[in-house]
Amino acid sequence: MASTEMTVSMTVNGKPITATIDPRTLLVQLLRENLRLTGTHVGCDTSQCGACVVHVNGQAIKSCTALALTLDGADVLTIEGLAPADGPLHPMQEAFRENHGLQCGFCTPGMIMTAVDIVRRKGHDLEDRTIREELEGNICRCTGYHNIVKAIAAGAKTMGGGAPTSQAAE
């Protein structure tokens, strides 16, 4: 069926963008295919895995489940925009590396974007149980979550100005 293309404008990682798209285009497709921001991944087709998590207007959402057209005027932040291009890493990115919170790296951008959102909602002093419950929407097949939980606890502390406490291997 011939589709009528439509135009959408939004801010992505601080830059205004305008794209002409098939109305059924999902946000993740706009990011990956039109803008070539391939750090946001697609790991499932039922909105379960969380590999596609980005921030829209400051809140974490699954970009595989949002039609791009519905986000006209939105402010979108992806993993590529979390830290300045040539600047230091975001504390949560650093915490994932320091605590070996990733292996194959495929779920990692979604995990980090979710983690930053958990800190926004739950604060800087996170108990393991809280982190584990909050990760319900993010699946990792490699790490068994052990080091992801440590990384998020440590990253949350650093984001609050505290020194990270966790180390991956003592």
Place this chain on the structure above:
Amino acid sequence: MSGTGIGAAVRRKEDQRFITGKGQYTDDVARHGQAAIYFIRSPHAHAKIKKIDTSRTEKMPGVVGVFTGAQFAEDKLGNLICGWTVLSKDGSPMKMAPHAAIAAGKANHVGDAVAVVIADTLAQAKDAAEKVVVDYDVLPAVVDPMKATAKGAPLIHEAAPNNTIYNWHIGDADATNVALKNAKHVTTLEFVNNRLVPNAMEPRAAIAEYDAASGSLTLWNASQNPHVARLVISAFVGMAPENKLRVIAPDVGGGFGSKIFIYPEEVVCLWAARKLHRPVKWTCERSESFLTDAHGRDHVTRAQMAFDAEGKIIGLKVHTTANLGAYMSTFSSAVPTFLYATLLSGQYAIPHIYCEVDAVYTNTVPVDAYRGAGRPEATFVVERLVEVGARELGVSPADLRKKNFVKTFPYQTSVASLYDAGDYNASLQKALQIHDYKDFGKRKRESERHGKLRGIGFANYIEACGVAPSSLVGQLGAGVGLWESAEVRVNPTGSVELLTGCHQHGQGHETTFAQLVAERLGITIDQVNVVHGDTDKVQFGMGTYGSRSGAVGMSAVVKALDKVEAKAKKIAAHLMEAAESDLVFKDGKFTVAGTDKSLAWGEVALGAYVAHKFPTSEIEPGLKESAFYDPTNFTFPAGCHICEVEIDPETGHTEIMSWTAVDDFGTVINPMIVEGQVHGGVAQGVGQALLEHTVYDTNGQLVTGSYMDYAMPRADDLPSFKVDTTFTKCPSNPLGIKGCGEAGAIAAPAAVMNAITNAIGTEKIDMPATPQNIWATLQKMNRPQQAAA
């Protein structure tokens, strides 16, 4: 270089790109002018394809090609193959049925590809695919391996009468039967080792591109072994000569075995790209991966363990039916045979073992290696039997294990394996202590006060990694050798490119392989680039699976480094005008012994390329060496995992209260990475035991075909783990490495089920022990209220 050398918990070099979203997975690659391919798949488990009408796609926008299995067959390409020939008891070879990349004539499982549509965009390809009409004649299907060989069961392949692929056996049947007869006690168990879907988080993907100018094809593919993919697609499928086919496996988002195999989709992408003179891209959707990625496990087993009056194990008899699905996947035949039955001695001295394995076809997705591949199934047999044996004999499960451990090495098992080194009691004792086993009774009483059932279970696993001496696997039927290759290219400034035939998809090779080189040459890990995953860049290699990269891949690196150092030493001797025998190489410096004369590594490297100061008729300029390393034996990682659970009898919900893992992996290059491998492996094993289950209905429809139905372990299903190691050096390779990638997945299912059955007081429960399953089991036992205080 102790800060980054062998044994240091170095942070990973590859993480920078992954945490910033700069990884390059296959789906992140975009080729100019690429088209999208969509596979039309059989909705029926078993059906004749009577007619495919593609005429209505002609006017659909963007469509550039629509092809069926008949067209694929016209091009006379070869079938996908299983590369390991297993013989039946009677000496006859396994019955491998043809497996075309696009089914022609008959579809044999739900998800079997019957046609493809290629269009400018994926949305257009999907729209057009809806206009393709496939006329099926639905046939009866069989999905249960125990019914596949029954009289009157639907025949899936003409080549395999009774749907039987092989009836294989190992060991001494008569001696084992005598042991069972003479036993003081025989423990018998019947169980299902549940079918799993590997579920690497990156779905499989492929992009194929044809270069008409050179007549060559390039394939980007989420693969664990790009050279093997190239070999099979070239030599067996006949797509292109090997030198006209380049396979690139870029960043790969997890494999767990599922990306070893050569699948129809990459073959079809290559075929279509050449036909259409356009790059063709395919990215698997998750629902599609449930229907097409090779599944794992799926055994039905009856096993008997014989004990004498002292509690010594005197015999083990096992019968397993293995479901291999609708086609034989690349290494499927070896998994329930040589990777399974050869480990049935566990950590124990068992004089007589006999195992029979019947492999069958069913109308289900093909089954092949999944993390552990045969060894989790073997550990489950042995460790469940030992644990239940201890319960039936009324002795401590730890003591019964200790009594039966292999204690002297090398030890020849009665199922072909030659254990080279280990100290099983050391792992057991350390695990008991870390776990605080002696206070388990106290904790159990505390749980009972809260109306909960508490249980504890062991798994003293052993596995075989570093597979294996090529001549040996050849005798066992493998179509390939299982050596590994490495090339060390030293640059004039002393930095290094290390080319390995292994492939990383989460294991951190860019760090650990660099640690090995850095320590040896006295340079920093940032001066070492690890190159892998591209057949045009790297010499032939066998890839990564079976926990082989450390034990086999790094051994090849050591061999290449030996050659590099030997040549560098010759050159250094000339540069310093000293005798080669007087030179010592340490911490990145060649020193003339007993003097303060020395040359740094970089100076020698530069000297090798400048080539002014040594006779080039005797010593070639340059510094680059390669090596192929063939293992001398399997390696045998082993350890003890203890799982402690608390079960709510009201809901059947299991909570893992604590997990202790003490593993002997031999030499550890990077403990941080090794611990991570254990965590991930245990999580997959816990997933198998508590959550994951692949369910087909009787018509062959996959009921658990998405993350809505197939329970993947989430963060709140798992505990934090206590992980430690013991050490015996592996004598079979230069670094003493045994391998760590699969251990957790091998140990965990048995440990969990031993703990759950200990808690609920019956052995009659299969995996996965979901809340519903446990609750129903407790109801059957009519004792749900017993735990309440």
